[in-house]
Amino acid sequence: MLSKTHTKYIQSLQHKKFRDESGLFIAEGPKVVLDLLNSRNFICKEVFALNEWFDLNENIKSIHTGTLFVEVKDFELKKISALSTSHSVLAVFEKRKQDSGLKITNKLTLALDMVQDPGNLGTIIRIADWFGIENIICSEGCADMYNSKVVQSTMGSLGRVNIIYTDLEAWLQQNKKIRIYAASLEGVSIKSIGKLHEGIIIIGNEAHGISESVMQQVNEKMTIPKTGAAESLNAAVATGIILSHLV
């Protein structure tokens, strides 16, 4: 049985302010919760699940001894869920400390400039995980990686990709030795670039693209060849296409 106070505190984690204050966030659904539980990057505080979930995950309590497991009823789960259709499990995790000693030589790194749509950010994290991209640098204007919609659309990849929020312009200036590529509506075709073993790839805002100050740091603009009429591609789709050609 969930108390009113407990219910309210979990609901409050749907707001960035309370996530920042508490250092906690929510993940929902069997796949996302299990992937984060299995990841060594996140500490799980509490799991709220239906009886059926515990039946399917019998040994989970003995593996995660530091976690509080609470069996809840369907109506209780609905109350604390941020989803329109709640799944069988919801968990509260501790946010991760930002990695300060990031190594970006000899690998590809994604940099996101004001990617504001939570679904896009989550999908980009999932794409990075598919293509083995270890690090994503987010400008401070990007959506919060701990927003429920972001967590949900990563489909569990959140535990396998390192995400850093920073002043993107300053960060790029500090990393000038690495070649910087920009996803753009103009520039060289991604098909003519070939495989890249090292580089920073910048993806811009959904409506306005890459900001001017960030664009000034770029060494090469690249574009996805168009054969039809659409003005642009969704930011996550563009990221997927670019990585599929350069990785």
Add this chain to the structure above:
Amino acid sequence: MLSKTHTKYIQSLQHKKFRDESGLFIAEGPKVVLDLLNSRNFICKEVFALNEWFDLNENIKSIHTGTLFVEVKDFELKKISALSTSHSVLAVFEKRKQDSGLKITNKLTLALDMVQDPGNLGTIIRIADWFGIENIICSEGCADMYNSKVVQSTMGSLGRVNIIYTDLEAWLQQNKKIRIYAASLEGVSIKSIGKLHEGIIIIGNEAHGISESVMQQVNEKMTIPKTGAAESLNAAVATGIILSHLV
């Protein structure tokens, strides 16, 4: 000034049942509305817009003489909008008759098997428009192309891509002369297929992939090479990657 009855009738178009009964649907936002107005494929019945939108589109009334233009206040637009942040314009269009004499030789055609997420369907329509794909065949279990979220995420491409809802299995059987490719987690790498001048590319459901009966019609399974750990890619992202390699 919008009457209560008028407001209710526009709100009702957010439900498939009423869209089917009336043969009408809603589009919102300057880009989407103008793209559909400029498309010859849709007849516009009514446009509800703020004064500022009319200032920006002075000649619009003289071009679209069959359309009713209504200036509304911000609070009225909010009432009829399906978006959390309403834009400056909302329009009611007539649904399109399905094209019965589809030609799919000498071109690539997308076929969607139970793509249920409206955002994914809209994004796939936008991707098809980017790559010059003329036709998308949707199984009857796909999201409704006239759902507000679909219309919104096409970003205007709805007017430039031909979309047909049909019994996908039967349709594939009728088109056996065209080679059928399936997006799958196994199969040959999309990088080894090369450019395709003709073919049907099937994209499956977000959670369950391509259904068994549809898969039986497939000539070749193809996959996007993975170098990381994510289990799968978002359906729209996968579509974008596949088309970028095959078109």
